[in-house]
Amino acid sequence: MSTITAKRARRPVPAQQQPARPPRVFTYARVSTKRQAKEDKASFERQERYARAYADKQGLVLDEDTRFEDRGVSGFHGDNVKEGGALKRFLDAFDAGDVIPNDVLIVESFDRLSRQEPIDANEHFERLVRGGVVIVMSGKDGGDGREFSRAALRRDDTLLIVAKLEQSRAYRESERKQQLSREGISGKCRRWLEGKRGFRVTGSRNDPDWVTWNEQENRFDFVPHMEQGVRRAIELYRAGNGTPEVARVLAHEGLALSEKWPVTYLQKTIRNPSLVGTRELTVAGEEFVLRDYYPAIIGADEFDELQALVDRRGLSRGRSESVAVVTGLGIARCAVCGSPLVGQQLKRRLANGKPIRRIRCSHVATKAARCSSKMGSCLSEVLEKIVMDFCSTQANLDAMFNVTHNDGRMAMLAERRTELARLERKIGEYEKRMDDEDDPLTQTERKKLRQFEADRDAAVDEITQLEREMKLHVKRRVSTAKQWRSLVKGVIDLDPTARQEARKLVANTFERIDVWFKGDSQQDAHMMAVRLTGRNGVERQVLLDRRNGDIIAIREYDDVEYTVTTKTGKATAEAA
Ligand SMILES: [Zn+2]
Known part of the structure; x- marks a missing residue:
């Protein structure tokens, strides 16, 4: 293979000795990838032609037997000067004296020799030049021809600077490229597929909410309550609930x-492959499937089963048919008998395919027949519409959120706390005497102590409950008329998401919704009345036309006269 090695065996001459042969011309070529073979071939041939022409011009012999070519060898990692590299073979030959002073090495450019850090790249370069080798840059288009040799450097010492700059440029280029590929998402995906771990492919925006990146451990961890929620959601969906129902239960x-x-x-x-820990993404048209990217919530089999279930059943439909907006919250009641109102969905559908839905007094619905209401039901849309319309006017909504009534909870809490302190003091006193031989508790006192303890436990429970209620009260989110307005259409169109949202607003806004399904006299037979009580205790009575759900009047609880407010009329128009 190498005539130089063969020569060396025959004739081991030290490098600095008197040359035993005329100088020769060698070529060194390197490509870092094995792709673009065609292009590389052309470049190698170009260099060959250049070398031949150079040798002819200088009257030297081109060494055609020994080829120093590195294909698919990285100059950045210095693989060409490591064992097996062609440049390493050339350096070895030089060390062995097979390459002698005034021998010429033709290279395309500095970056072919090395893309290592300049300090390392320069080492080999200087060693060859100092040893008398003439390095000639052929240039990419064969027009460079710069010569680096002891003699040339002596003539022009800026050449040394040129060399250093070239080495530096070669290194920076590679460094940047490597960084780009390392930081590039597709590069990271590839690294993941190669089995590397301990990094994330993209920023947090694309990760599911139930995981969080652990900076210390360099891995994803579950967000406990979210993980729990997702597990529960899957469980509920599998059990036959539609997503609206699942959402309700989770809430x-x-x-x-x-x-x-x-x-x-x-x-x-439910459709997200992240559930099994897989991250799917497309980078510049390239699709990646990264398995085990996240901790898995369910196994692959379970996921497949879940998808089959979705395909069969759909996502929205479970056993429940449409999300109730006002019923099922313990808020809506029959004004006549006080029973909860219930929603009903008839099997019969309207011409437009919508189901017929009614809201009725549960006593009427269950035929308990204790309700004396003349009419025990109305179309669900009617009640939903007036609640939505009412709240779509900011003034009405403001009344529901203004805290005008002191509900006395604060005073009660203070009182219970005082009582608790008193009980604990007493219990403390008695407990101290429990082990006192001189002053033991009498039978009556022991009995008293037990009573104090029971009272204390009751007080603690009451305080906890009050605090919870007040916290709920404070935490309650104030909604805006705009929010309500944005949901009106969705509620009427039975959009589960909008209805779910509206339901939440209803629960958040009202303490009670009392419904009179029918006016008392013949004259107002088409009228229906609804009393809306805010969570702050403020009440509003809404009179409406039960035939179309239009608001006729809104009056304050204490008002005697019906007040037809123009504001409300406007709101209705806006909402519609
Ligand atoms: Zn009733």
């Missing part, structure tokens, strides 16, 4: 996954 259990669009969130989540 009830304090595991809500999304404040704003709980149903949409669930629908996306």
Whole structure:
């Protein structure tokens, strides 16, 4: 293979000795990738032609037997000067004296020799030049021809600077490229597929909410309450609930996954491959499937089963048919008998395919027949519409949120706390005497102590309850008329997400909704009345036309006269 090695065996001449042969011309070429073979071939041929022409011109012999070519060898990592590299073979030959002073090495450019850090790149370069080798740069288009040799450097010492600058440029180029590929998302994806771990492919925006990046451990961890919520959601969906129902149960259990669009969130989540820990992404048209990227919530089999279930059943439909907006919250009641109102969905549908939905007094619905209401039901849309319309006017809504009534909870809390302190003091006194031999508790006192303890426990429970209620009161989010208005259409169109959202607003705004399904006299037979009581205790009575759900009047509880407010009329128009 190498005639130089063969020569060396025959004739081991030290490098600095008198040359035993005329100088020769060698070529060294390197490409870092094995791709673009065609282009590389052309470049190698160009260099060959250059070398031949150079040798002819200088009257030297081109060494055509020994080829120093590195293909697919990185100059950045210095692989060409490591064992197996062609440049390493050339350096070895030089060390062995097979390459002698005034021998010429033709290279395309500095970056072919090395892309290592300049201090390392320069080492080999200087060693060859100092040893008398003439390095000639052929240039990419064969027009460079710069010569680096002891003699040339002696003539022009800026050449040394040129060399250093070239080495530096070569290194920076590679460094930047490497950084780009390392930082590039696709580069990271590839590294992941190669089995490397301990990094994330993209920023947090694209990761599911139930995981969080652990900076210390360089891995994803679960966000406990979110993980719990997702697990519960899957469980509920599998059990036959539609996403609206799942969202409702989660909210009830304090595991809500999304404040704003709980149903949409669930629908996306159930389809999300992140559930099994897989990250799917497309980078510049290239698709990546990164397995085990996140901690898995369910196994692959379970996920497949879940997808099959979704395909069969759809996401929205479960056993429940449409999200109730005003019923099922313990808020809406029959004004005549005080029973909760219940929603009903008839099997029969309207011509437009919408189900017929009614809201009725539960006593009427269950045929308990204790309710004396002349009419025990109305179309659900009617009640939903007036609640939505009412809240779509800011003035009405403000009344529901203004805290005008002191509900006395604060005073009660203070009183209970005083009482608790008194009981604990007493219990303390008695307990101190429990082990006192001189002054033991009498039978009566022991009995008293037990009573104090029971009272204390009751007081603690009451205080806890009051505090919880007040916290709820304070934490209650104030909604805006705009929010309500944005949901009106969705509520009427039975959009589960909008209805779920509206339901939350209803629960958040009202303490009670009392419904008179029918006016008392013949004259107002088409009228219906609804009393809306805010969570702050403020009441408003709404008179409406039960045939179309239009608001006729809104009056304050204490008002004697019906007041037809123009504001309300406007709100109705806006909402419609
Ligand atoms: Zn009733």
